Amino acid sequence: MTRIKAFKSLLFILFISILSSCNSDDNSVSEGNDQTSQETITTKERLVGEWKLISSTIDNKNISPSEFECLKNSIATFTQDDTYELTFLKLGNNSTNLCSQTSIQSGTYTVIGLNSVTFFNSTSEIKLIDNTLQITSKITDDNEEKDQIDIFIRSDNTELEESSAEETNDLETDESETDDNNEENNTFDGTEVIKNILGKWKIESNQDCFQKNTIEFKLQNAFEFIQHKKTFTRRDLLNYNIGMSYPLPENIEAEVTKGSDIVVFDTNAECQFIKTSNLEYVVKDEKTVVLKNIPGIRLILEDNNTIKLVYTFNDSNSNEQVKEFVYKKL
Known part of the structure; x- marks a missing residue:
């Protein structure tokens, strides 16, 4: 009789052990499913x-x-x-x-x-x-x-956003297909105007780097426009077709040619962004000079020592904006 009771007790203990093991397995599966579900939710949210x-x-x-x-x-x-x-x-x-x-x-x-x-x-x-x-x-x-x-x-x-403070510190000089500013469409004799404007002119500004901007009228209607910025952004790099890892590396040195522009990026330089544009100018009348195939820029001769550069562009909301910059002859 004692043996039968002992055997029944052993069977009961074995049954409880198996039941406990099954519950443990079920809990593990449940916890695993919960974890997988949470990983899916977290990943999809991102x-x-x-x-x-x-x-x-x-x-x-x-x-x-x-x-x-x-x-x-x-x-x-x-x-x-x-x-x-x-x-x-x-x-x-x-x-x-x-x-x-x-x-x-x-x-x-x-x-x-x-x-x-x-x-x-x-x-x-x-x-x-x-x-x-x-x-x-x-x-x-x-x-x-x-x-x-x-x-x-x-x-x-x-x-990827444009910096509003710097938005017009890099004037667009991409050539357009328009012929409005082409020399062949102009009948004005600009010989005397050219005599007065030949040479280098510097922008009036007290901003770091921006004050280094220059324009230069050369013979044979050649025009050089040099622009400087203190820093640059990823948007600037993308504008000139340079891909970079994320986040941006601390040290960046790159030079790229895009159309008439040569752009130098250098995080170790005083002015980290320098763009040199080699273009052509056309004298429209005694007071107005335009750039060939660059409809957004006009140069107005205020006097023999002052030129006003008028820049027309569309902002990030597609609204037309006009900025003016004064250059003095060196």
Whole structure:
């Protein structure tokens, strides 16, 4: 009888142990599911929205500024319902539209871990690193397989904003297709005006670096315009087709040629941004000089020693603005 009671007690203990083990396993599964669910929620909160490309490298080398001129306009969009769209702009053959080649990739995505995502039917690796979205893909270049890494930041990131204080300290000198300022459309004889304006002129200003800005009228209608800024931003780098990692490195040295402009970026210089524009001028009348194919800039001769530079531009809200700068002859 004693043996039967002992056996029953042993069975009871074994039953309790098994039941406890099952409950423990169930709790572990539940905790694992909760953790996975929280990782998905956290990752999607960071991921959903619009992202803008700021850097592209192939085997850790930046792509050329000429390629980046179009690629920098690429956008990645992720939605709450697990869909995505990547729109890459590339150089095309269309003479009227530089970035006429568009590559669109779309489909569904899956969160596979904290800050880690995968695209359906794709081998690309997608990671959220700090404040960036990093997409790593395999490409074939010169018959070799290479890693292309595209880095995006959110479209509303403050690094992409124009600085209102500096907005007009870098006057746009991109050449337009307009013919209004071309010399062949001008009948005025500007010989006497040219005699008076030949030489270098310096801006009237007490701002650091900005006061170094000069214009120079040369023979054969050559015009040199040098602009300085104390610092520069990511927006400045992107404007001149330079991609940089995030956040910006402390030391940056770069020189790029874009159209008629040569721009030097140097974080160690007194004036970190210097742009030299080599253009052509046209004398419209005895008081007015314009720049060939640059409709936003007019030069008004106040007297033999004073020129007023009038700059017309559209602000970030597409409203037309006019700024005036005074230059004195050296």
